Amino acid sequence: MNRILKNKIAAGMMFSLTLASISLVVLIGMGLYLKSAPIFKEHSLWELISSADWQPSSGKFGFLPFIGGTLWITGIAVILALPVALLTSIFLSEHSKPYVKKWIFPALDILAGIPSVVYGVWGILLVVPWVSEVLAPHFVEYATGYSTLSGGIVLGVMILPLLISLFVEIFAAVPRDLRDAALSLGATRWQTSKLVILRKTLPGLLAAVMLAISRAFGETIAVLMVCGNIPLLPHSLFDSCYPLPALIANNYGEMLSVPMYESALMLAAFFLFIVVLIFNTSSRAVIYKLERKFQ
Amino acid sequence: MKEFQYKNPTRATWAEDYSFLNNDLDNSKLEGDKNKKSNLKVTDLNLYIHQHHILKNVSLEIPDNKITCIIGPSGCGKSTLLKTFNRLIDDTEGIRYDGSIWVDDVDIFDKKTEITDIRKKMGLLSQRPCPLPMSIYDNITFGCKLHGIRNKKRLAEIVEEQLKAVGLWEEVKDRLHAPASKLSIGQQQRLCLARGLAVEPEFILADEATSALDPISSKHIEELFVELKKDYAIILVTHTLRQALRIADHVIFMYLGKVIEAGPADEIFNNPKEELTRKYLEGAFS
Numbered sequence: 001m002n003r004i005l006k007n008k009i010a011a012g013m014m015f016s017l018t019l020a021s022i023s024l025v026v027l028i029g030m031g032l033y034l035k036s037a038p039i040f041k042e043h044s045l046w047e048l049i050s051s052a053d054w055q056p057s058s059g060k061f062g063f064l065p066f067i068g069g070t071l072w073i074t075g076i077a078v079i080l081a082l083p084v085a086l087l088t089s090i091f092l093s094e095h096s097k098p099y100v101k102k103w104i105f106p107a108l109d110i111l112a113g114i115p116s117v118v119y120g121v122w123g124i125l126l127v128v129p130w131v132s133e134v135l136a137p138h139f140v141e142y143a144t145g146y147s148t149l150s151g152g153i154v155l156g157v158m159i160l161p162l163l164i165s166l167f168v169e170i171f172a173a174v175p176r177d178l179r180d181a182a183l184s185l186g187a188t189r190w191q192t193s194k195l196v197i198l199r200k201t202l203p204g205l206l207a208a209v210m211l212a213i214s215r216a217f218g219e220t221i222a223v224l225m226v227c228g229n230i231p232l233l234p235h236s237l238f239d240s241c242y243p244l245p246a247l248i249a250n251n252y253g254e255m256l257s258v259p260m261y262e263s264a265l266m267l268a269a270f271f272l273f274i275v276v277l278i279f280n281t282s283s284r285a286v287i288y289k290l291e292r293k294f295q
Numbered sequence: 296m297k298e299f300q301y302k303n304p305t306r307a308t309w310a311e312d313y314s315f316l317n318n319d320l321d322n323s324k325l326e327g328d329k330n331k332k333s334n335l336k337v338t339d340l341n342l343y344i345h346q347h348h349i350l351k352n353v354s355l356e357i358p359d360n361k362i363t364c365i366i367g368p369s370g371c372g373k374s375t376l377l378k379t380f381n382r383l384i385d386d387t388e389g390i391r392y393d394g395s396i397w398v399d400d401v402d403i404f405d406k407k408t409e410i411t412d413i414r415k416k417m418g419l420l421s422q423r424p425c426p427l428p429m430s431i432y433d434n435i436t437f438g439c440k441l442h443g444i445r446n447k448k449r450l451a452e453i454v455e456e457q458l459k460a461v462g463l464w465e466e467v468k469d470r471l472h473a474p475a476s477k478l479s480i481g482q483q484q485r486l487c488l489a490r491g492l493a494v495e496p497e498f499i500l501a502d503e504a505t506s507a508l509d510p511i512s513s514k515h516i517e518e519l520f521v522e523l524k525k526d527y528a529i530i531l532v533t534h535t536l537r538q539a540l541r542i543a544d545h546v547i548f549m550y551l552g553k554v555i556e557a558g559p560a561d562e563i564f565n566n567p568k569e570e571l572t573r574k575y576l577e578g579a580f581s
């Protein structure tokens with residue numbers, strides 16, 4: 001067989017595999033949509049996402065508490081994890097001695113590999129009591145600790161290893177010449193990291209954060225163990241909340257005799273799917289713009 | 296400064312077509328606008344990376360207001376030596392060195408020496424131009440701001456002054472705030488030179504700074520070096536003997552981590568004392 005033919009076959013196969021994985025995404029999206037479609041016969045989309053009234057047995061499906069809960073928890077997780085991850089990875093890649101890296105990277109891999117449920121147990125044993133007994137008394141009269149904040153903390157710790165290893169990888173890709181250029185102008189290491197490396201890697205860092213957020217959106221078990229799961233929109237960090245994935249995991253398979261209930265859960269899954277999709281595409285657009293600006 | 300006299304006719308042709316060399320500044324003019332004295336002296340420098348002995352007993356002196364070319368086959372330690380001058384080599388894993396390098400009578404290996412002060416004295420030009428990820432304007436002001444110049448008007452003056460010094464002003468004055476990465480590679484290299492000059496160094500270190508450039512840009516940079524030597528001590532690591540022949544005033548020949556021979560360019564090129572140097576010049580190895 002000649003080389004050109006081989007190349008053509010290889011290219012064709014890769015193309016069809018790509019096509020297959022793209023169509024898989026489309027199929028999942030369509031499946032979720034079709035399954036959730038019945039609910040739109042009785043409620044409008046706007047009503048579903050703007051109402052906070054969740055009483056499935058009386059036919060009321062307000063998704064706002066779940067959407068709000070997801071956003072809160074993810075937001076807290078990123079706000080907590082981002083500075084820690086940035087400083088840690090700058091330290092690791094720009095300032096630390098090689099043997100420090102040799103110890104920390106395996107530790108990060110272990111952290112990243114711990115099953116989600118273990119983080120949940122850790123959350124119940126340590127984070128929840130800490131929030132309820134140490135932190136909350138300063139702000140509110142009574143709190144169980146099963147709260148938005150606990151969920152955010154646990155989720156933040158969970159995305160930390162992912163963020164750090166992505167960041168370190170991104171910093172490692174910066175050519176040494178660029179560091180040398182800044183250093184040779186008399187910049188300190190910290191100035192080099194802050195003014196040049198961070199700037200150069202901004203698109204990559206942003207992409208990493210987006211990736212971590214998409215992952216955080218869908219994280220289920222650990223979060224549902226510590227966030228209280230009460231379908232009300234949280235008004236403070238110490239209120240319980242009920243994120244979308246937890247809703248699906250807790251209820252799918254039960255109570256399906258309630259009319260429209262399955263359809264509602266499918267809609268929750270569809271929301272998650274859409275949010276992650278939008279997030280990924282829009283982040284790509286941002287990254288593309290930034291890359292063109294700074295190259 | 297003496298003009299080169301090429302006794303060997305084959306070698307003479309290497310330097311063809313570079314008439315700008317004849318515009319050499321005469322010494323009397325040099326002494327006039329120069330009062331600082333740049334001084335770099337290396338004594339008994341030994342450098343190891345892990346177990347490898349990379350630089351062996353290097354001792355040399357860099358003359359001021361001259362272009363010093365470091366030549367030698369690839370892998371002989373030229374880049375390493377250059378990076379030791381401003382201690383960029385410190386970031387290399389497993390690095391160890393002893394001996395001393397005196398810059399204006401300060402030992403740069405001394406613990407009390409502020410490393411940023413040393414680096415400020417040495418403008419670095421790398422093999423591939425490496426603009427900082429910001430605008431043309433910010434590239435030039437980057438170093439100035441680090442060293443405390445905040446005045447907007449002063450900064451704008453410096454930008455214009457340095458861009459003019461490298462002949463880039465006319466080409467970029469209308470797009471100072473465009474990303475530096477948008478420039479052509481030859482322009483980028485001149486920008487990098489201007490950026491280095493803006494922090495008022497005493498030395499210019501260039502590591503094969505023209506090897507990534509097209510012949511015209513390359514010639515442009517060479518002309519700049521010749522122009523700039525009235526104010527700076529210029530140290531070039533060069534990948535081509537031709538370049539050294541064209542612009543070197545002083546030559547250091549290295550081989551396997553040792554300085555084999557150093558001296559005025561015409562002496563080294565026309566009358567090398569060492570057999571190794573002679574062989575290298577005749578192209579016996581590269």
Ligand SMILES: Nc1ncnc2c1ncn2[C@@H]1O[C@H](COP(=O)(O)OP(=O)(O)O)[C@@H](O)[C@H]1O
Binds near residue numbers: 347371372374376
């Ligand atoms: N990071 C490093 N680790 C190990 N050896 C190195 C390292 N950097 C350079 N060397 C070795 O040092 C020697 C000199 O390298 P270099 O200074 O780059 O040579 P040149 O610039 O003259 O081509 C080479 O033999 C090279 O293999």
Ligand SMILES: [Mg+2]
Binds near residue numbers: 373374375502
């Ligand atoms: Mg080299």
